[in-house]
Amino acid sequence: MRKSFYGIALAGLLSGNIAADTFEQALQQVKEQDLREHVKTLASDKFEGRQPTTIGEAYTLEYFTRQFDKLGYTPGVDGSYLQPVELVKIEADPDMTLDIAGDKFEYKVGMVAGTSRESELVELKDSELVFVGYGVNAPEYDWNDYEGLDVKGKTVVILVNDPGFENPDSGKFQGKTMTYYGRWTYKYEEASRQGAAGALIVHETAPASYGWSVVANSWSGPQYGLVTADGNQSRVKVEGWLSVEAAQQVFAKAGLDYAEEKRNAQQGPYSKAMGSKASVTVKSTLNKSTSYNFLATLPGSKRPDEHIIYTAHWDHLGKDPAKEGDNIYNGAHDNATGSAALISIAKAFASLEQRPERSVSFLLVTAEEQGLLGSKYYAEHPVYPLAKTVANLNIDAMNIMGPTKDVEVVGMGKSELEKYLKKAAQRTDRVLVQESRPAAGIYYRSDHFSLAKKGVPALYAKGGPTPLNEEIADYRKKMSVIQTGCYHQVCDQYRESWNFEGMVEDAQMYFEIGFDIASGDDWPQWSETSEFQRP
Known part of the structure; x- marks a missing residue:
């Protein structure tokens, strides 16, 4: 003691x-x-x-x-301790295939895809692929991978983490310490703000800090979200992941070297049209329910x-x-x-x-x-x-x-x-x-x-x-x-x-x-x- x-x-x-x-x-x-x-x-x-x-x-x-x-204690919510939280459970049908330039990637093997939209059916059909580096728009770091781009209706391909992780001595961002710009949640949010139709994050174990099995297991099955006034229609249609092996194949099919493009993205804000198109259909079942936060005040x-x-x-x-x-x-x-x-x-x-x-x-x-x-x-x-x-x-x-x-x-x-x-x-x-x-x-x-x-x-x-x-x-x-x-x-x-x-x-x-x-x-x-x- x-x-x-x-x-x-x-x-x-x-x-x-x-x-x-x-x-x-x-x-x-x-x-x-x-x-x-x-x-x-x-x-x-x-x-x-x-x-x-x-x-x-x-x-x-x-x-x-x-x-x-x-x-x-005093109940915090109009005489009650309970704040209702409306939830929507969205479960994607695993019977889906992502087609990129004629190459097909199977669910949970080379890709995982789903949607945050309250829609039973969303699809990408011949959506142009654009590599947007780390997918970051951070004025305080003088970094904008989307600068000068129009990605409306297109699907962006994004590296995981932020530019400082694999180049910690560069002075970019906070080195090995991840900022919010490195989180997958941010990348989908920014892609949505930019008007993209789809967003695919390239998984790599070290910068993600977890293996592909975590992606395959955690982003498949039932996914929960908050019920919103617009049914989350402001989000990209399709949110997904590519395994690094799948990404290397996609880049090679587009005549690009994945490792070289990644190095370019680490040097400064970067984007490149890939000349390939993606198609996928996501069918989902939806269920809504109410849970509660508990709030008490002294x-x-x-x-x-x-x-x-x-x-x-x-x-x-x-x-x-x-x-x-x-x-x-x-x-x-x-x-x-x-x-x-x-x-x-x-x-x-x-x-x-x-x-x-x-x-x-x-x-x-x-x-x-x-x-x-x-x-x-x-x-x-x-x-x-x-x-x-x-x-x-x-x-x-x-x-x-x-x-x-x-x-x-x-x-x-x-x-x-x-x-x-x-x-x-x-x-x-x-x-x-x-x-x-x-x-x-x-x-x-x-x-x-x-x-x-x-x-x-x-x-x-x-x-x-x-x-x-x-x-x-x-x-x-x-x-x-x-x-x-x-x-x-x-x-x-x-x-x-x-x-x-x-x-x-x-x-x-x-x-x-x-x-x-x-x-x-x-x-x-x-x-x-x-x-x-x-x-």
């Missing part, structure tokens, strides 16, 4: 005028016993893996309601219109009736731990004798596993104005590997929120370190990103990679054997053997960050190098 620093010079460290012993008393309301009970309940078989729109969702929302009612004592919002996703993958034996994806680590942390942090705030000056809200969102849809919906339909949202603090898959000497910052250097994180981490004598795989773009893959895109400074951090001592190091080795391979699998279950000390420290750290911001009048800003800024 780590030596506690909570009693050292608290009065000098705290912002606002709340008594130090009151803060420490509140801090200690984040308890291992509570965290264990919340995780154990939310990850139990009764909750059936917490898939949106199932009985598991109903049990989950009922549990949150009991907890926040007991703590005296009103501020002086400036209740200003909010600090904590986020965590409550959903997981549900159950698979076709699977023999254990078929429930309990999602204990991902993300019953984060949901449990928000309840415990909420308890700490509720215990304060004097409320912070600003309001503190807890947003537990749906459909993160389907593409950050719950947080995206909130960002597009905020209950509290985003201009009055001071900061977002996000928690996803907490530390179950024991206490650490460091805190891993996902997206390190993006905002001034890190000064609050640094102060809170120092309370347990920890230092801040960069995430272990910045090239993977993890910052763009959790719910804080939805608010960041709208300009709200957002922080995502977790216990770091360095164990506190040899005893914890030994525990980590043993637990890693058990946990490895359990991400999005039925073995992601609650275990009594989990060490919750690091989780408690991280949850207390998050409480302190929110407390300090809510008790002061500072408005943290994005850093100048961040791709996000307040409007």
